[in-house]
Amino acid sequence: MSDDSLKEQIENWMVGQMPIIQMHGGTSVVREANPETGEVVVELGGTCSGCGISNVTATNIKADLIRDFEDVRDVTVKVPSTGDQGSSTVEGGRGGELQFSNESAEHF
Incomplete structure (x- = not known):
């Protein structure tokens, strides 16, 4: 399977999850999906930043991606601490150019 x-496939899966995330004003973008290592990086933005349940959303995304995709072994979900997001969004509320500002392991 190519990168x-x-x-x-993961972006399409995320679009299917957007009614939940978008309902709260959130956005997402798949930053990395490496089929050789099984590593996936998803970034949440919009109102996901600072949201009290963003850790639950991140945990659910991690578990669901590992369960639903045989090639996925490790998922990192990042949420910006500033609430900043890029100006472009695409179908389903996926964010275009989100830039996270908090990469600490404690954030999630």
């Missing part, structure tokens, strides 16, 4: 096809 792009796994990333595309």
Whole structure:
């Protein structure tokens, strides 16, 4: 499986999750999906930043991606601490150019 096809599959999966995330004003973007290592990086933005349940959302995304995709072994979900997000969004509320500002392990 190529890197792009796994990333595309995960992006499509995330679009399916957007009614929940988007309902709260959140956005997401898949930053990395490596089929060789099984590593996936998803970044949440919009109102996910500072949201009291963003840790629950992140935990659910991690568990569901590992369960639903055979090639996925490790998932990192990042949420910006500033609430900043890029100006572009795409179908389903996925964010275009989110830039996280908190990469600490304690954030999630």
